[in-house]
Amino acid sequence: MNRRVESNHGLAYAIHWADKLSLPVLFYEGLTFDYQYANDRMHTFLLEGVTETEKRLKKLGVGYAFYLRRDKGSPNDIFYRLVADAALIVTDDYPTFIAAAHNAAVPGKVTIPYYVVESSCVAPPSLIPDRQYAAYAIRPKINKLMAEHMKPLVMKAPKRKWDRPKPDFHVVVDSVPKLVASCSIDHSVPPSTTFRGGRLAVESHLKLFLESKLRRYANERNSPSSHATSDMSPYLHFGHISGLELALAVQEYADEHKLMSAEYLEELIVRRELAFNFARTSPKLDSLDILHEWVRNTLAKHDGDERPYLYTRDEFEQAETHDALWNATQKEMLLRGKIHGYYRMYWGKKIIEWSESHRDALATMIYLHDRYALDGRDPNTYTNILWCFGLHDRPWTERPIFGMIRYMGLEGMKRKTNVDGYLKEIGYLERTGKDPFTETQAC
Ligand SMILES: Cc1cc2nc3c(=O)[nH]c(=O)nc-3n(C[C@H](O)[C@H](O)[C@H](O)COP(=O)(O)OP(=O)(O)OC[C@H]3O[C@@H](n4cnc5c(N)ncnc54)[C@H](O)[C@@H]3O)c2cc1C
Incomplete structure (x- = not known):
């Protein structure tokens, strides 16, 4: 990893x-x-x-x-x-x-x-062995471990250098497309329009984030069209960068340039490591049965409620719902291989609202992540999908389908974010294959 x-x-x-x-x-x-x-x-x-x-x-x-x-x-x-x-x-x-x-x-x-x-984490997850109820519970435990663990790891060379020939099975990666084409895998999911893998790619994403986005992160991270987030999740997932290195780089840059880093470190360390805690301490990650009792009860009570719209997994996958914003979020997943964090919550909540049952909704979300998300199959994947079903959250006012778990609606998205701007950008990405999230003044 x-x-x-x-x-x-x-x-x-x-x-x-x-x-x-x-x-x-x-x-x-x-x-x-x-x-x-x-x-x-x-x-x-x-x-x-x-x-x-x-x-x-x-x-x-x-x-x-x-x-x-x-x-x-x-x-x-x-x-x-x-x-x-x-x-x-x-x-x-x-x-x-x-x-x-x-x-x-x-x-x-x-x-x-x-x-x-x-x-993978800043605070080693094994040092917080019990399942934590929510961010407020794990935060002080992580903070206690920071003094000892938030330190750079300097890689020392081994005393004996490797001097043997390559093993006969070793494959030289000369042409990535040719190697990919030679594998017996699903060729219908194309490479991301946006993310190239590897250390050089993550170093350049990080530079872009530090120099042009970090200063806006605290206030604009929930505004997808502001392009203020770091896009680090695919690289964290594939281990091209560590949480520790990233946290140190952000803290150092913020200190030097008098910027705020707390909001970013809250996501990168507290929220991400809460997900690792959940993944380590849960017997299964693809089931609603592991949620707290209040969640299971409220979901059971409302599972049979009538849905305003019903879509199959295939219709979700093809981004064929009545909702242009939802379709755009799904297209972001199909094209870029991740969805902006704020709209990703909306994406999940609507799958709950428009699926035949809560279990179907969970299975659809996991399937779409496992198949298309470059940051999928991660502790963050399953934990955050389950967050849509009330994990690590509190009860809200009871309503159909959702019971007491949090609801998100299109009106809220329109009020709080620039939906039209995002639709334009995803349209541009779809037409040109060029990513306005990483290009400047593309549209
Ligand atoms: C339904 C749903 C599914 C999700 N699936 C994934 C997934 O498969 N993989 C994944 O890494 N994240 C997932 N998330 C969490 C979050 O949306 C992404 O981590 C974030 O959008 C990644 O983009 P970024 O790197 O630009 O984030 P930034 O805002 O720049 O944050 C920096 C890093 O902090 C961490 N982080 C940010 N938000 C969260 C969060 N809410 N919970 C935990 N860690 C967070 C991530 O490691 C992220 O890369 C999901 C959220 C939802 C609601």
Whole structure:
């Protein structure tokens, strides 16, 4: 999950052990064709990061091997071949998607030590082991840990440099489109119109955010047409940057330029790490049964209420509802691979309102994220989808379909945001494939 060289606690820990054992370190990255909804968008983003990772590892003196399992015919035992020649394994501690399944299954199949290291959050999630009720509960706990953990991690080179030839399975990423086309995956989901993967891409997004958006973030983050948010979530998800590095960069830039950083750090640290806490402490993430009792009761009472509009999953997917704003948010997902945070809440709330049942709504939201969102399959994905169903929130006035969970309506969006501006921008993106969120004066 942490596909980077900088600020990587797992890699630092591997180097620490390698020095103790007088061994070199190999950084192994694999990409398979058979995870659910594997498609051109996810493969492209991931492959775009590979060459730069390799370059930076070489500079550090760490070996690199990349394996692309293209189809059923390709070997499926590469990891175990490497393990046969290794003293120990260090990998990422991560609560969702393939990493969580690997970490549950692999240690039982190897005979060497298997360490999992957390490097996604600022406050290590294992230090807050109990499920937290809401942001107000986790905030003071995180704040207590900040003094010790909000410090840069300097990557030290291993004493023994990697000097062996590349393993025979290693794949050189010379042409990303060609490699993607050679994989037996879903080719109907194209790469994002906007986001290129990898360290160089995230460094340039970060620079843009610090220099032209951070000063507006506190006041304009809930106004999609202001383009004041950081667009860091795909890079955080694929580990091209760590939460710690990002938090330090924002804090440092804000201090130096006398800007406000608290609002950004609240989202990046408190809200994001609340999601990691939820993902780590919940037995399932795709079920309404894990919500608090008041939520389950109120949803059960209103699940049978008549819906003003009813759409199938396919109609949602194709952005074919009566609501131009909702359709535009879905198009943002289809084209860019994420939705602006403020409209994403509206997107979720309307799927609840226009689906046959609450369970159908949940399944639709998870499906659309897993298939299209570059920041999907993340602790933030499942936690925030469940937030639409009342998780980490408080009871509101009772109303049809929603019961006492929070409602969001089009009138509120029109009052608080520039809906017409956003519709124009998404229209432009759809027509031209150029992204007005990252271009200046595009429209
Ligand atoms: C229905 C729904 C689904 C969502 N699915 C995802 C998802 O799949 N992946 C994902 O990363 N986020 C998800 N979010 C949360 C939020 O919308 C995104 O994190 C945010 O929009 C990412 O854009 P950004 O990087 O420009 O955010 P910024 O506003 O610039 O925030 C910086 C970072 O802070 C964190 N952050 C921001 N808002 C939240 C939040 N509400 N909760 C937790 N962390 C937050 C993210 O890591 C984000 O990258 C979802 C929200 C909703 C309502």
